[in-house]
Amino acid sequence: MTRPPLGIIAGTGFYDLGGLEDTTDETVTTAFGDAKVTRGTWHGLPVVFLTRHGAGHSVPPHLVNYRANIRALADLGVRDVVAVNVTGSIDPELSPGDLLCLDDFLDLTRQRPVTFFDGTTPEGVVHTDVLEPYHPALRTEILEAASAAGKPIRDGGVYACFEGPRFETRAEIRLARLAGADVAGMTGVPEVTLALEAGLRYAAVSLVVNPASGVGPTTEPITMDEINAVLQASAADVLAILDELVHTRATFTDSDESPS
Template identity: 35%
Template sequence: MLAVIGGSGLYRIDQLEEVQEVRITTPFGEPSSPILIGKLRGKRVAFLARHGLNHQYSPSFVPYRANLWALKEIGANRVLSISAVGAINERFRPGDFVIIDDFLDFTKGREDTFYQGAYSLDVPGDDKPAELLKNKKVVHVDMSEAYCPQMRRCLMDVLEELKLSYHPSGVYACTEGPRFETPAEIRAIKILGGDVVGMTGYPEVALARELAMCYASLCVVANPAAGIAKYRLTSDEVISLMKSKEEEIKLILKLFVERLEDQRTCNCHRALEGAEV
């Protein structure tokens, strides 16, 4: 099953049918919102609001581990993240879509792994992640291809068909927030190869990998980043831009769900093979 995680300005999927609201508690706490499970184009799809239904979770305090674990528990094996970003690459314009293919992590102090060795939590279940946690294993997952190639290819096909302005690849730089970045920080990130900047892409992608879930990130450029923009950045601008892209996002989701093959032909499901020490 595909799960969609909505970022700033995206708190539900209106086109879901036969919707069931699921409230779940995990060993890692409660997820940031109830999970909505319904049908879209005849396929079961789940939705979770990353920041909560009332946007009550700051990027630093989103319960990332609870969110991903809860999605796993309801049977999701694929995750599509939709979020707003600032553009560092000057070819990227406000309103453009970006299909992320790599990331840089500049966060501080976030819980970014399930597997804490001797300090791992005891969890119910008998799948591979539960087994590793029960046995207090240290796990090192490979991140050479952190974003699912099958999902990324499908997103490209959908955006091409809809004739929307998009970039087929981009490096996401994740900063701690909640403040916006300084011009000096953006200059440094640009030197390191970052194309866009946001505050929530990590550890979400790594946690999905640790659960052998497919993960793809579709970003919407909300504004130029600090120092590139010649004006003061505001949250209002981000929410307004996401609101203006609402109909396009709906079209993308419908086609994406319809076109994505049920069978996983990528290697994401093998992420835990050879990872334990």
């Protein structure tokens, strides 16, 4: 039996996975629009890679077609999705370069299509449970891969998703912190909930690249130069975790559902 492909979704700074071989670019047409993916193998394991922002970071976070992206992965036979989110730290104990394996989220977006079930589909209105938005078994795989790769990662973290593309105000970050958020980003929702609706197992690694507005002693504005410098220094840690996770999966036979 052929193993289902692993889905990997990434955004800012992650446009090439490095280890992906025999790649082909493909446009997948779904009921919600087109999604562009790269198919290939990594350690012999089939992988479908999707970059949220498109070529040259041309799509802002509030205009990403999250429904088409998730639907395309499901249509291609993906069952498990590992996402990478670049974030700002709300928890002052987090520093640029730190990693978290997320376990909950806050949705502070305002204008995105957030569901496949908008009342126009045959299923009608569907209310999806989000008690465990990030799949526990897949989270365990990420944590074990990080340990094997020697990359420190926090077990758990709350992701506050803002609309973007502007950065957040100090008041918004204070509000998110009061609600228990650890990091701020612009792309994690509705991606995670759409994956749940599509029946996919989904987990996410958060890479901190800057203090969020008003966090820490700095009063300097957030800049892309600052973010890109951290990405250049820390992206390899994320890729090492992904490489170890894929390598571990590749050691299992085709009859295995997953290593977890």
